Amino acid sequence: MNQQTRTFLTLIKRxxxxxxxxxxxxxxxxxxxxxxxxxxxAGSAWFWQxxxxxxxxxxxxxxxxxxxxVPAEQIKLGVQAFLFGTGLVWQAVMFFVLFFYCIGALYDDxxxxxxxxxxxxxxxxxxxxxxxxxxxxxxxxxxxxxAMMVGHLLLLVVAGVxxxxxxxxxxxxxxxxxxxxxxxxTLLAAQAVNALFLLPHHGWLLMAGAFARxxxxxxxxxxxxxxxxxxxxxxxxxxxxxxxxxxxxFARRAAAGVAxxxxxxxxxxxxxxxxGLSGTRYAADLSQxxxxxxxxxxxxxxxxxxxxxxxxxxxxxxRDESTN
Amino acid sequence: xxxxxxARGLSKRYKDKMALDGCDFSVAxxxxxxxxxxxxxxxxxxxxxxxxxTPYEGELDVLGLDPFxxxxxxxxxxxxxxxxxxxxxxLRVSEAIDYVEGVHPRFDxxxxxxxxxxxxxxxxxxxRELSKGMVAQLHLALVMAIDARxxxxxxxxxxxxxxxxxxxxEQLLNxxxxxxxTILITTHQVEEIEHLLTDLLFIKSGKIALxxxxxxxxxxxxxxxxxxxxxxxxxxxxPIAERRMLGKSALLFDGLTPEQAREFGxxxxxxxxxxxxxxxxxxxx
Numbered sequence: 242m243n244q245q246t247r248t249f250l251t252l253i254k255r256x257x258x259x260x261x262x263x264x265x266x267x268x269x270x271x272x273x274x275x276x277x278x279x280x281x282x283a284g285s286a287w288f289w290q291x292x293x294x295x296x297x298x299x300x301x302x303x304x305x306x307x308x309x310x311v312p313a314e315q316i317k318l319g320v321q322a323f324l325f326g327t328g329l330v331w332q333a334v335m336f337f338v339l340f341f342y343c344i345g346a347l348y349d350d351x352x353x354x355x356x357x358x359x360x361x362x363x364x365x366x367x368x369x370x371x372x373x374x375x376x377x378x379x380x381x382x383x384x385x386x387x388a389m390m391v392g393h394l395l396l397l398v399v400a401g402v403x404x405x406x407x408x409x410x411x412x413x414x415x416x417x418x419x420x421x422x423x424x425x426x427t428l429l430a431a432q433a434v435n436a437l438f439l440l441p442h443h444g445w446l447l448m449a450g451a452f453a454r455x456x457x458x459x460x461x462x463x464x465x466x467x468x469x470x471x472x473x474x475x476x477x478x479x480x481x482x483x484x485x486x487x488x489x490x491f492a493r494r495a496a497a498g499v500a501x502x503x504x505x506x507x508x509x510x511x512x513x514x515x516x517g518l519s520g521t522r523y524a525a526d527l528s529q530x531x532x533x534x535x536x537x538x539x540x541x542x543x544x545x546x547x548x549x550x551x552x553x554x555x556x557x558x559x560r561d562e563s564t565n
Numbered sequence: 566x567x568x569x570x571x572a573r574g575l576s577k578r579y580k581d582k583m584a585l586d587g588c589d590f591s592v593a594x595x596x597x598x599x600x601x602x603x604x605x606x607x608x609x610x611x612x613x614x615x616x617x618x619t620p621y622e623g624e625l626d627v628l629g630l631d632p633f634x635x636x637x638x639x640x641x642x643x644x645x646x647x648x649x650x651x652x653x654x655x656l657r658v659s660e661a662i663d664y665v666e667g668v669h670p671r672f673d674x675x676x677x678x679x680x681x682x683x684x685x686x687x688x689x690x691x692x693r694e695l696s697k698g699m700v701a702q703l704h705l706a707l708v709m710a711i712d713a714r715x716x717x718x719x720x721x722x723x724x725x726x727x728x729x730x731x732x733x734x735e736q737l738l739n740x741x742x743x744x745x746x747t748i749l750i751t752t753h754q755v756e757e758i759e760h761l762l763t764d765l766l767f768i769k770s771g772k773i774a775l776x777x778x779x780x781x782x783x784x785x786x787x788x789x790x791x792x793x794x795x796x797x798x799x800x801x802x803x804p805i806a807e808r809r810m811l812g813k814s815a816l817l818f819d820g821l822t823p824e825q826a827r828e829f830g831x832x833x834x835x836x837x838x839x840x841x842x843x844x845x846x847x848x849x850x
Binding site: 244247248250251252254255258259350353354355356357358360361362363364365366368559 | 616618620636637638639640641643644645646647651652653654655656657660663664665666667668669670704
């Protein structure tokens with residue numbers, strides 16, 4: 242292993258040491274919370290909220306009925322919706338973890354002056370910022386995905402036990418239809434596309450952190466707000482509003498960050514039941530995720546994101562840390 | 566003898582004030598140089614420029630590199646300890662060692678472990694759990710295990726008690742310093758490091774006020790204890806500082822020959838602190 246690779250791996254490790262709480266413990270806590278919710282019944286009602294011939298789902302009669310009457314496709318869709326639904330909780334939590342990580346990544350060490358220690362090592366500012374970007378793009382999402390996969394398996398076991406304890410057959414109603422790989426594949430793809438889609442978001446936050454001498458959160462959030470305020474004084478022109486464009490640009494991304502896939506399945510009432518399903522269908526569509534790759538919006542965002550990151554590198558290097 | 570640092574016309578302007586104003590100096594290999602000046606004189610700015618932490622005007626060459634554009638390469642050869650606060654508080658001792666080992670090609674882990682073995686520092690502790698003195702020991706152990714050519718110390722013992730300060734410098738001198746290394750050091754406690762310095766750099770209002778080796782200082786400056794009867798005659802030779810002690814006056818001369826000096830009374834070597842006050846204070850304090 243050459244020195245550059247070694248340095249970079251060490252920098253990544255450094256991020257994990259500092260942010261073990263956000264990147265490792267938080268996803269584990271999310272998993273634990275979901276299992277507790279499932280056990281408390283809230284989760285089970287949510288994912289298996291069928292009324293079969295007017296009977297509540299979680300009764301022995303209803304479950305027996307479901308085994309014979311509900312088509313396999315329908316159960317499969319239901320299980321997938323459950324996996325996607327819980328998967329989105331991890332994804333949404335990760336979005337907020339990364340939001341605060343990015344703000345602090347190039348700010349915290351300047352506040353406590355430990356930046357002088359990091360800068361006393363033979364590591365360039367580009368390498369430093371790159372390690373943070375790689376952490377955001379790959380390391381944290383993969384750790385979260387790993388926790389999610391383990392969590393999913395545990396959730397399936399617990400849900401199966403719940404069904405069995407209510408007199409149903411967990412194999413027929415759950416496990417036979419619970420192949421998680423398509424779900425994980427879709428969420429992984431969504432995560433990868435999101436990494437690109439959210440690049441301007443994360444780039445902006447990193448830059449704000451590198452710029453701020455104090456209150457990095459305000460520096461991150463205020464400029465877009467101020468832009469809107471200034472514009473409201475200057476007056477809106479009927480068909481052009483910069484703040485609206487900026488707001489939509491970021492809001493779309495924040496929405497995708499919180500929920501990277503849309504769940505299409507609807508099990509709210511008996512009607513969706515009889516809607517009839519044909520062929521293989523997933524509760525969340527992979528193509529819908531990948532379609533975003535061919536939009537100009539995504540690639541414009543990537544270019545803007547890279548510009549912010551370049552600015553963050555520049556600021557990291559030129560920002561004078563002197564206090565006197 | 567190699568030159569480790571050379572500055573010519575080194576300047577740095579902050580908005581309305583020149584922190585460094587055309588400094589010329591050089592530091593040779595194998596020296597221990599004290600960079601000394603009052604607060605706000607430009608010490609820290611000079612050190613930041615040398616470490617590549619701040620852009621500057623003028624010429625500056627450290628180990629053949631331009632520090633600002635080549636900081637990360639320079640740091641393979643240069644180590645730096647600022648005051649004790651700069652190790653990140655969340656970092657564990659074992660992580661600190663792993664980190665430096667991972668990024669620094671010239672770090673010797675066994676050497677670092679050996680230094681740490683002589684301390685009370687536990688591997689699992691976080692920096693925030695260590696006392697100030699232990700943090701300084703940890704940082705010193707990390708730095709002494711790096712085979713670097715230049716070590717820069719900026720108030721390294723600030724806030725430490727006398728025991729730790731003593732040990733810090735003893736260790737530095739006994740276990741680290743040799744003729745191939747160079748140490749540049751700033752501190753307020755001049756008396757404590759006086760005996761280990763080989764060179765002095767005084768800085769005043771962004772300008773170099775004195776750049777000399779200790780030998781040169783000893784040859785050039787002397788302090789004479791003059792009795793009241795000879796005071797007027799001695800004053801005629803224009804001492805650069807004068808202060809009263811025990812009924813006599815201590816006069817500090819620049820460029821007086823030993824023979825001349827002995828005529829007036831007891832001759833002493835000038836302490837760095839006295840010299841500092843004389844040169845910085847601009848006369849009688």
